[in-house]
Amino acid sequence: MSSSQHFLDTVTDEVTQTYRTIAVILALIVIMGLGYGLVDTAIKAAALFTE
Amino acid sequence: MAPRTFNRWFIPAAGLAIHLCIGQVYAFSVFKIPLMSRFDVGEVSVGWIFSVAIAMLGLSAAFGGTWVEKAGPRKSMIVAGTAWVLGFFIAAVGIATGQLWMVYFGYGFIGGIGLGIGYISPVSTLMKWFPDRPGLATGLAIMGFGGGALIASPMSSSLMALFGGGTETENLAAGLVPTFITLAISYAFIIAAGAYVIRLPHPDWKPEGWDPSTVDAAPMQTKLNVSANQALKTPQFWFLWIILFTNVTAGIGILENAAPMIQDYFPGVTAAAAAGFVGILSLANMAGRFVWSTTSDYIGRKNIYLVYLGVGVLLYLVLAFFGGGSLILFILAAVFILSFYGGGFSTIPAYLKDMFGYYQVGAIHGRLLTAWAAAGIAGPLIVNSVVESQAKAGAAGPDLYTVSMFIMVGLLAVGLLANILMRPVAEKHTIEYDLHH
Numbered sequence: 001m002s003s004s005q006h007f008l009d010t011v012t013d014e015v016t017q018t019y020r021t022i023a024v025i026l027a028l029i030v031i032m033g034l035g036y037g038l039v040d041t042a043i044k045a046a047a048l049f050t051e
Numbered sequence: 052m053a054p055r056t057f058n059r060w061f062i063p064a065a066g067l068a069i070h071l072c073i074g075q076v077y078a079f080s081v082f083k084i085p086l087m088s089r090f091d092v093g094e095v096s097v098g099w100i101f102s103v104a105i106a107m108l109g110l111s112a113a114f115g116g117t118w119v120e121k122a123g124p125r126k127s128m129i130v131a132g133t134a135w136v137l138g139f140f141i142a143a144v145g146i147a148t149g150q151l152w153m154v155y156f157g158y159g160f161i162g163g164i165g166l167g168i169g170y171i172s173p174v175s176t177l178m179k180w181f182p183d184r185p186g187l188a189t190g191l192a193i194m195g196f197g198g199g200a201l202i203a204s205p206m207s208s209s210l211m212a213l214f215g216g217g218t219e220t221e222n223l224a225a226g227l228v229p230t231f232i233t234l235a236i237s238y239a240f241i242i243a244a245g246a247y248v249i250r251l252p253h254p255d256w257k258p259e260g261w262d263p264s265t266v267d268a269a270p271m272q273t274k275l276n277v278s279a280n281q282a283l284k285t286p287q288f289w290f291l292w293i294i295l296f297t298n299v300t301a302g303i304g305i306l307e308n309a310a311p312m313i314q315d316y317f318p319g320v321t322a323a324a325a326a327g328f329v330g331i332l333s334l335a336n337m338a339g340r341f342v343w344s345t346t347s348d349y350i351g352r353k354n355i356y357l358v359y360l361g362v363g364v365l366l367y368l369v370l371a372f373f374g375g376g377s378l379i380l381f382i383l384a385a386v387f388i389l390s391f392y393g394g395g396f397s398t399i400p401a402y403l404k405d406m407f408g409y410y411q412v413g414a415i416h417g418r419l420l421t422a423w424a425a426a427g428i429a430g431p432l433i434v435n436s437v438v439e440s441q442a443k444a445g446a447a448g449p450d451l452y453t454v455s456m457f458i459m460v461g462l463l464a465v466g467l468l469a470n471i472l473m474r475p476v477a478e479k480h481t482i483e484y485d486l487h488h
Contacts, residue, residue, distance in 0.1 A: 022244055036206075
């Protein structure tokens with residue numbers, strides 16, 4: 001059996017709860033960060049039509 | 052490596068995470084005045100920090116790309132994150148001790164290495180997770196680089212004011228060190244989480260309902276693979292270099308001068324409204340990275356670049372001939388030009404994958420980014436020198452920019468020709484490669 005095949009056989013079929021939790025938290029941070037940046041920029045951009 | 056059954060939508064957040072962090076570099080201008088005050092130096096001395104960082108981005112992407120392919124996304128994201136965070140800490144020490152060279156070395160040199168490695172590290176992995184939608188995948192990640200500045204700019208200003216106790220220049224300068232440290236710690240956590248989450252797909256995994264044989268049906272998508280060194284010997288690599296260079300030069304030409312340009316075209320526009328225009332262009336830049344790159348999955352990479360470059364020519368002509376006549380027309384033309392600028396960045400890795408395959412697409416992407424570095428010098432240089440010479444000749448208002456608009460039209464036409472000449476890579480350049488081993 002090749003070493004790469006042996007490695008592949010050790011890969012489990014489920015992700016751990018820790019992995020799932022960190023992935024979800026990271027996704028939330030990314031979404032909130034983008035939301036903050038977009039709203040702040042949109043407020044500044046509005047000045048073009050209100051000033 | 053991910054399990055055989057895995058939700059691939061975990062992966063874009065990991066790619067976005069590092070791009071949002073390193074995208075901070077485009078918000079560097081918020082530190083300019085406080086740094087000038089802290090070190091008692093002029094704009095040029097502080098400007099060099101950004102220039103060194105961007106130069107290192109190009110160099111480390113070009114020379115580190117092959118290593119990124121070999122090391123995989125997790126290791127390369129850790130190295131990139133370490134360099135980026137370390138750069139902030141070294142710069143913070145430099146600011147605290149009054150040593151400007153430490154800011155050049157920390158943020159510019161070490162941080163710049165983090166930028167280059169971090170920029171390319173998630174791209175090829177994302178394309179492997181989305182073989183059915185590579186444009187969407189690269190658009191998602193590279194959108195983060197545009198978005199990073201949108202977050203970092205207001206956040207850095209607020210942090211400097213908070214730590215410095217006010218919004219006056221001396222307050223902001225006093226808040227620099229804790230701001231750098233806070234940003235470094237935040238980026239360390241986010242990039243570490245991204246590196247933990249990112250995984251390569253299992254060899255037995257493929258998107259549900261996706262048939263790899265459909266790739267054969269697409270005329271400009273190869274199933275063959277070309278090494279990074281061999282890619283440099285193909286005309287396709289250099290055509291793509293010209294395409295990226297011309298598209299970026301045209302976009303930077305407007306982006307760098309957006310605020311003074313709109314005020315020269317429309318003297319009634321206030322400074323706050325001009326800043327709002329810059330904000331609109333930033334949004335267009337970011338949105339274009341996602342929207343146009345995703346569109347390229349449906350209409351093809353060559354066709355989307357025909358739009359970027361061909362419609363870009365028309366839009367620059369509109370600006371040159373009618374831009375001063377209508378504010379709305381001026382804004383719309385600039386918004387589309389900037390969305391094409393962003394789209395050009397995010398679609399290029401998918402175009403490279405179509406031409407050269409998955410084998411060393413990250414390394415080839417890294418080498419192609421030298422076009423970005425060259426355009427970063429050429430774009431502002433063209434517009435600034437033309438404006439200066441026109442002003443000396445007595446021109447004013449829109450006339451200051453007309454010549455540079457025509458130069459951009461010429462450049463885009465060259466890029467358009469290079470795109471029209473794109474053909475699949477000759478088989479003699481290809482090698483045997485199994486994506487999954």
